[in-house]
Amino acid sequence: METLLKTENLTLSFNGKKILDNLNLTFKRSEIHAVVGPNGAGKSTFASTVMGLDGYRKFEGGIFYKGLSLKELGVYERAKLGITMGWQEPARFEGLKIRQFMKASSKDKKEDSIIEALSILGIDYREYADRIIDKSLSGGERKKFELASIVAMQPELVILDEPDSGIDVASLDNIFGAIRHLHDNGATVILITHSLEVLKNAQYAYLLCSGTLLDEGRVSKIRKYFEGKCLTCAHKNIPLFSELERYV
Ligand SMILES: Nc1ncnc2c1ncn2[C@@H]1O[C@H](COP(=O)(O)OP(=O)(O)OP(=O)(O)O)[C@@H](O)[C@H]1O
Numbered sequence: 740m741e742t743l744l745k746t747e748n749l750t751l752s753f754n755g756k757k758i759l760d761n762l763n764l765t766f767k768r769s770e771i772h773a774v775v776g777p778n779g780a781g782k783s784t785f786a787s788t789v790m791g792l793d794g795y796r797k798f799e800g801g802i803f804y805k806g807l808s809l810k811e812l813g814v815y816e817r818a819k820l821g822i823t824m825g826w827q828e829p830a831r832f833e834g835l836k837i838r839q840f841m842k843a844s845s846k847d848k849k850e851d852s853i854i855e856a857l858s859i860l861g862i863d864y865r866e867y868a869d870r871i872i873d874k875s876l877s878g879g880e881r882k883k884f885e886l887a888s889i890v891a892m893q894p895e896l897v898i899l900d901e902p903d904s905g906i907d908v909a910s911l912d913n914i915f916g917a918i919r920h921l922h923d924n925g926a927t928v929i930l931i932t933h934s935l936e937v938l939k940n941a942q943y944a945y946l947l948c949s950g951t952l953l954d955e956g957r958v959s960k961i962r963k964y965f966e967g968k969c970l971t972c973a974h975k976n977i978p979l980f981s982e983l984e985r986y987v
Pocket residue numbers: 753758776777778779780781782783784785794827933
């Protein structure tokens with residue numbers, strides 16, 4: 740399968756500390772990938788660097804999309820190439836009506852596709868179309884609208900940072916349904932997570948710790964990280980579960 744996104748020795752430092760340390764990751768077209776690791780591993784930083792957000796542009800090494808270097812491209816230019824992202828904390832589009840927000844996001848601008856995208860997330864379009872996006876939307880609702888807008892956008896590459904955060908158990912299936920829908924429609928998906936449930940949706944996974952790549956492989960292999968709570972690593976920034984047990 741063709742490589743869609745690739746990083747070569749990707750390194751990003753803040754105040755002299757390497758947050759991403761020499762990462763060589765490959766994402767194949769139309770596969771679902773996961774980037775997993777403990778809090779502070781550098782997962783969201785990786786996503787922001789691929790997206791080209793302000794403050795995340797001065798990296799060393801390379802990021803290539805279909806062989807094209809993204810180094811000189813800003814976030815808008817990267818979005819035009821078909822790269823999009825769902826945020827750990829979704830942005831607010833305060834003041835817009837849901838119907839305007841969804842239409843602006845939608846690729847074909849057709850109401851039918853907007854209705855379908857929302858229904859995948861378990862949302863009735865008619866009920867919400869005229870709701871104004873403001874603080875009255877719950878956190879979980881905001882997350883679902885964001886994911887629905889990404890489904891309607893039909894991106895080529897989507898990075899979802901903790902798609903399950905703030906989502907109740909009953910709605911998790913909607914989130915996973917949206918991930919499957921994106922995949923079935925040809926999108927390459929990168930799931931950023933520290934949840935085993937989310938990881939199970941992926942085919943190939945990368946395990947980060949302290950900004951470095953600790954392990955990679957099929958999900959059946961990487962899931963052992965969750966079963967062991969933490970793998971032995973050189974950084975020792977996270978105590979091993981077995982060591983923690985000594986203190987409790
Ligand atoms: N702009 C910044 N300036 C300084 N340090 C930063 C900056 N952004 C991130 N960091 C640090 O980089 C490390 C990695 O953060 P990041 O948000 O990428 O972790 P994460 O793997 O997404 O964790 P979580 O699972 O908690 O979301 C953290 O120690 C964080 O404090």
